[in-house]
Amino acid sequence: MKNYLPLLGLTLFISCQNDATTEVEVNQTTIGNHIERLASDEFLGRKPFTEGEVKTVNYLKEEFEKLGVLPGNGDSFFQEVPMVEIDGMPSKNMVISGKNGSFNLGHLKDFVATTSKAVTNVSLENSELVFAGYGIVAPEYGWNDYEGIDWKGKTAVVLINDPGFKSDDSTLFKGNEMTYYGRWTYKYEEAARQGAAGLIIIHDTEPASYGWNVVESGWSGAKLIIESDLPLLDVESWISAESTTKLFDASAMKGQDYKTLAHNKDFSPIPLDLNVSVSIENKIKKDVSKNVVALIPGTERKDEYIIYSAHWDHFGVGKAIDGDSIYNGAIDNASGVAGLLAIAEAFKKTNATKRSIVLLAVTGEEQGLLGSAYYAENPIFNPKKTIANINVDALASPGKMKDLTITGYGQSEMDEYAEEAALKQNRYIIPDPDAEKGYFFRSDHFNFAKIGIPALYASGSYEGFDVSIEDIKKFKDDYIKNKYHQPSDEYNAETTELSGVQQDLQLFFNVGLKLGNKDYFPKWYDGSEFKAARE
Template sequence: MKNYLKFLAFILFTSCADDKKNTTDPAEVNLTTLGNHIERLSSDAFLGRKPFTEGEVKTVNYLKEEFEKLGLLPGNGNSYFQNVPMVEITGTPSENMVISGKNGKFQLDVLKDFVATTNKISTNVGLDNSDLVFAGYGIVAPEYGWNDYEGIDWKGKTAVVLINDPGFKSGDSTLFKGNEMTYYGRWTYKYEEAARQGADGLIIIHDTEPASYGWNVIESGWTGARLIIESDLPLLDVESWISGDSAEKMFDVSTMKGLDYKTLSSNKDFKPIPLDLKVSVSIQNKIKKDVSKNVVALIPGTDRKGEVIIYSAHWDHFGVGKAIDGDSIYNGAVDNASGTAGLLAIAEAFQKSNPTNRSIAFIALTGEEQGLLGSSYYAENPIFDPKKTVANINIDALDSPGKMKDLTITGYGHSEMDEYAKAAAMEQNRYIIPDPEAEKGYFFRSDHFNFAKIGIPALYASGAYEGFEKNIEEIKAYNDYYRIHKYHQPSDEYHPETTELSGVQLDLQLLFKVGLKLSNEDYFPKWYEGSEFKAAREQ
């Protein structure tokens, strides 16, 4: 009876005048709750929250217990966990990568000049005098009439490619998507395509601006133990990056000496160019198979409980790794203790509000830092019917020096989730903008991407451009400092006495309001015409 009266009160609330609905929140995302969870999850006790470590055990149990305390139900049947089978590969590359040809032979030093990894579940892999072929951007895109691999038998060969895609900094908005990175620009795609073409290996040339991160990120992210999900798809023997300086050194002793390889690669008529060089490198692997966990909790709806809104955030980070300035624990306070804490804070707000018609699921995902593994596994093994999943609201790396005027939507223009975000932003006297750094491919770099791939409209948004109290230049400087000095570094830590959370709270309140609106209507947001994800929803 009590719940019934509570529900009647909610109906009365939602029938009030629009101006009242626009100014009254059923509950607020609690700032203290948010800060406490960020501080706890990013503490040294959680050891950087890497899957397959003691840090994972502590993290997933903490999340389960906190969801239980809030009164949320297990989201996967009788369990709060979805097991995600993974393989941990700890690869030790040879100290040198050897590049040789008739015009010279030289060695690249591991970490300083190159990194090399593999997804092959084998103790010994490598390249032994594999022919090097420059393959432009490494793209096969029939819709653009583009094929960087055409005319070559790739067996026994290693492709060398550029990061990003031809539209980047081209000044031509019709070349791919202009400055906005397409999926073809992502490093994950490039390795996948080279494997489909039958190559033995792929070397990506690092360049900070089109990659959107420095060599230090390559150095920390492509070393040590790596996690994969077993797959029947073709795999390369070696996946590698080399520094820009090393690439110049390589081209100087190749058939492309003196040529502008970036300009050549941006031409639709480009064809792969044998470099008349060979590459050798080896990797010794330790293999461990284990199971990681997605954490899933549920607030059941009332009369439309079979329809679900999913809030997601990845709980994992890089664990304990290479020491920088004497610190080896990669705490990941912003990335992504902030989002994981946000799940708990939003769940608390829903529990303090009236019952919703639709169900609300909260999924803390594993393995995002290793390639969106937890969300990829969920997409292949969904707990909730994708056709009845109304939307995904993804939370990743919330950070700001104060409340923000803007709401930057990554992937703006794909679906009607933009309109829900716009309405919620207007209630906060904010405006929405598309991602001004769309060339960095952030749409493909967080878990919402895997929900979108199975047709679920996704929202990934936060304030990132202009503050109420800080101007655009100050915000840019703040964001640049994080990217250069903290992103994927041990210095991404939480300091309760100095960390500003008011902007994070404002973003979470907006995301809460979007989910609240969705949870009390019968409409399913649609993909816009032209979105590559529309077909998956309609199948």
């Protein structure tokens, strides 16, 4: 992979001789202490609308106050985020019926079902099932999987990811790199826009990038939403791979390769000659969650801001696995929140930057990037004066890393700032090798990008100085399989290696320090879908 170095001719018109320099290090002990505390059972998995939220946001407020960091929202450290909690109980079975009889899919084992409608009951009653390929309407690609059918009252069945996945065709969407059209959030949004009553996403581990266990835990229990005037489905659901086989074997498409059909640009929706019935009873609770916002004012250009973000929330107390029901979220994302506090501590030890530094810990990321979405719609700091976002999410590595992997590489000049900082750590940068998993759309930087703010989302994740590429891959695979969104994502001070986490946070601090003392605004590259929002 070293042929990636350098990937970019540094074109920032800056010189090392004129850079602000600092001997300040982001403190590794600070990082570990905060991860250990935030990922302890005391914080009950840090779920919004619970005692865990109260403990978490108050802890962050108190720690920022100890550092001498100012409130970021006027005289408050909090930005209130009104949400609705929908605690849905689906029917025991999802019933699939057709001319040859019916069969049941069992809740959690075979299907999950939720709704974003804040009403006490929703249901699909013998709703006609129609296979809609990837469920995408993308005029720029000449693609419309919904065309030719009146979708009122019907339920679409769609594949996860987008047609470029594993296609070996770089001209098909973005090839193996997932576009937003591949995300489950988009698929629910588009089906609702089309007027469908429901949507069933077919789970497939490789294109989804996570197993059925993640769907089972992530789409069961209470769900948080931000109320909106946008169209909504009655039922949003997933079915397992085994259930998908059963469904298509009972349908009018029996024996057909539905995945190959969906790759065709001329694909048209195919009625399955099956109906679906399922219901959800909801308990509705309206409440206010909180983003936590802290500010270190600049010395000269106080109205220009660099925002560091990390989500403080996780899944709280849920389904017990191996006797443990607290989803502690040590890596995801006590690591990121600890990183904000450690970066704030480092900035307080430097001479103040010319621009202001914002530390933003957001709520509701695990429920669909809700806290950052609310901030993007209700920004405290002028987006046109916000220089950049540096997002910190799920940092973990078994040692110091040679690489800095940039998710969303090629979008903006933030790549160049990251590369310069990486070179000073004797590291090289690479694009995300798992771009097909759509990580660019799965963390809070995405909402900053949507309003035109250049964003950096990166970490060392490919090759270690003392750990091989193969062992790094095993480390990552073990996390995804055994810890991601599971109660086992816990912190052990004796066995958890933090040198790579500290290394990444040091790089993020160094990038912010450079930007904080410049008058340059990083730009989106030509071809980025976010450039227009900035301009």
